Amino acid sequence: ARRFNVVIAGGGAAGLATAASILRRRPGISLAIVDPSTTHYYQPGWTMVGGGIFTPEQTRRSEEGLIPAGATWIRQPVAGFLPEVREVALGDGTVLSYDVLVMATGLTLDWAAIPGLEETLGRNGVTSNYRYDLAPYTWQLVQGLSRGRALFTQPPMPIKCAGAPQKAMYLSCDAWRRRGVLKDISVTFDTATPALFGVAAFVPALMTYIERYGIDLHLRSKLVAVDGARRVATFERATEAGSVQVEQPFDMLHAVPPQVAPAVVRSSLLAGADGFVAVDPATLRHATFADVFALGDVAGTSNAKTAAAARKQAPVVAVNVLAALDGKAPVAAYDGYGACPLTVERGRIVLAEFGYGGKLEPTLPLWLLRGTQPTRLAWFLKEKIMPLLYWRGMLRGHELMAAPQKAPGA
Numbered sequence: 001a002r003r004f005n006v007v008i009a010g011g012g013a014a015g016l017a018t019a020a021s022i023l024r025r026r027p028g029i030s031l032a033i034v035d036p037s038t039t040h041y042y043q044p045g046w047t048m049v050g051g052g053i054f055t056p057e058q059t060r061r062s063e064e065g066l067i068p069a070g071a072t073w074i075r076q077p078v079a080g081f082l083p084e085v086r087e088v089a090l091g092d093g094t095v096l097s098y099d100v101l102v103m104a105t106g107l108t109l110d111w112a113a114i115p116g117l118e119e120t121l122g123r124n125g126v127t128s129n130y131r132y133d134l135a136p137y138t139w140q141l142v143q144g145l146s147r148g149r150a151l152f153t154q155p156p157m158p159i160k161c162a163g164a165p166q167k168a169m170y171l172s173c174d175a176w177r178r179r180g181v182l183k184d185i186s187v188t189f190d191t192a193t194p195a196l197f198g199v200a201a202f203v204p205a206l207m208t209y210i211e212r213y214g215i216d217l218h219l220r221s222k223l224v225a226v227d228g229a230r231r232v233a234t235f236e237r238a239t240e241a242g243s244v245q246v247e248q249p250f251d252m253l254h255a256v257p258p259q260v261a262p263a264v265v266r267s268s269l270l271a272g273a274d275g276f277v278a279v280d281p282a283t284l285r286h287a288t289f290a291d292v293f294a295l296g297d298v299a300g301t302s303n304a305k306t307a308a309a310a311r312k313q314a315p316v317v318a319v320n321v322l323a324a325l326d327g328k329a330p331v332a333a334y335d336g337y338g339a340c341p342l343t344v345e346r347g348r349i350v351l352a353e354f355g356y357g358g359k360l361e362p363t364l365p366l367w368l369l370r371g372t373q374p375t376r377l378a379w380f381l382k383e384k385i386m387p388l389l390y391w392r393g394m395l396r397g398h399e400l401m402a403a404p405q406k407a408p409g410a
């Protein structure tokens with residue numbers, strides 16, 4: 001087996017940021033990033049692609065150009081985790097051994113969980129900003145629609161960027177409003193969640209937009225089937241009398257699939273009951289294997305699964321990985337920070353930033369962000385600043401506003 005001090009499974013937002021952060025702190029270390037993908041995607045940009053603001057190309061770069069200097073990129077998928085012998089098996093049958101493992105494989109979009117959905121994506125008015133190739137189709141549909149029915153859906157939690165399903169809807173409604181056709185389009189939002197947004201403080205501002213756009217809101221309602229050819233979606237809606245199945249015809253359907261831990265993670269010894277990696281919420285170290293850490297979407301923590309969370313988690317994991325290599329206990333702690341820029345209209349965003357337990361954690365002073373209200377400043381951050389912060393800051397290990405806190409007892 002090839003041996004590395006650190007093996008990072010997954011070179012997405014979380015894996016690259018962690019690699020860069022570790023190598024900045026200790027350049028001489030041997031570190032491998034295992035990821036089969038030759039393309040890296042800035043997924044937070046897909047909402048903007050679906051809203052006609054970014055081009056798809058603005059959200060992709062070659063993986064090769066993002067691998068930090070000093071890291072070895074291994075272009076294979078991890079096919080098995082063997083934490084008892086400190087090894088990972090790769091897709092081509094080779095084995096890597098490690099002193100410390102970092103799990104950052106992201107999550108899996110479970111399109112197949114909704115019968116009929118996958119085969120009609122990109123056709124028959126069915127789209128999703130959750131895929132690079134489909135986000136442009138969202139904008140195409142929005143531009144082409146002048147009357148009829150538009151359905152937007154959100155699956156049960158956990159999902160990455162819990163606000164993204166409704167962001168797609170608000171930007172679409174805003175485009176229709178500007179064209180003067182919104183009054184001829186009936187818009188419905190079916191979300192499996194019991195509330196419009198998980199943190200209550202942000203709900204009133206969002207409800208203002210639900211009302212302004214005339215959206216028919218259904219809580220505790222799940223998309224369960226799609227018939228693309230007939231253009232009919234089936235929902236299971238909770239009512240006081242129990243759950244009922246409702247068929248809804250559509251001209252446009254923006255669907256978001258249920259999301260699960262990758263099969264290779266779910267079936268490993270590292271998975272918790274929900275399939276995600278069982279780590280301590282503060283130190284991000286595995287519950288039983290002291291030489292394993294996890295961050296990003298694959299971590300079984302209760303924070304919002306966002307790139308913003310990974311940005312704060314990466315330095316925590318980097319510091320704790322180095323401590324583990326030195327035989328020491330974790331020294332840094334993560335407070336659950338995540339951020340969800342809710343694009344309520346073109347030019348304005350409600351910037352939801354919060355930690356574990358829904359505690360509000362604004363980066364900028366609240367008077368600048370007008371509390372939980374939409375602002376132009378937050379839109380400017382999303383459109384101009386956050387992509388820069390991602391490509392030039394986070395992925396390169398520059399930890400602007402992300403200095404880790406001390407772990408309890410450290």
Ligand code: FAD
Pocket residue numbers: 009010011012013014015034035036037042043044045046047076077078079104105106107129130131160161164262264295296297298305306307308309310339340341
């Ligand atoms: P990813 O970035 O998905 O990377 C996972 C990597 O692991 C990939 O490169 C993949 O190839 C690799 N991989 C997978 N399986 C294996 C394997 N078996 N072996 C090796 N490698 C593997 N976040 C925000 O902060 N703000 C937003 O506004 C926002 N909006 C979003 C909108 C949309 C439409 C979507 C889809 C996401 C959004 N997010 C947003 C969420 C954000 O993109 C994710 O939380 C973030 O990318 C998580 O990083 P990650 O590294 O854990 O996973």
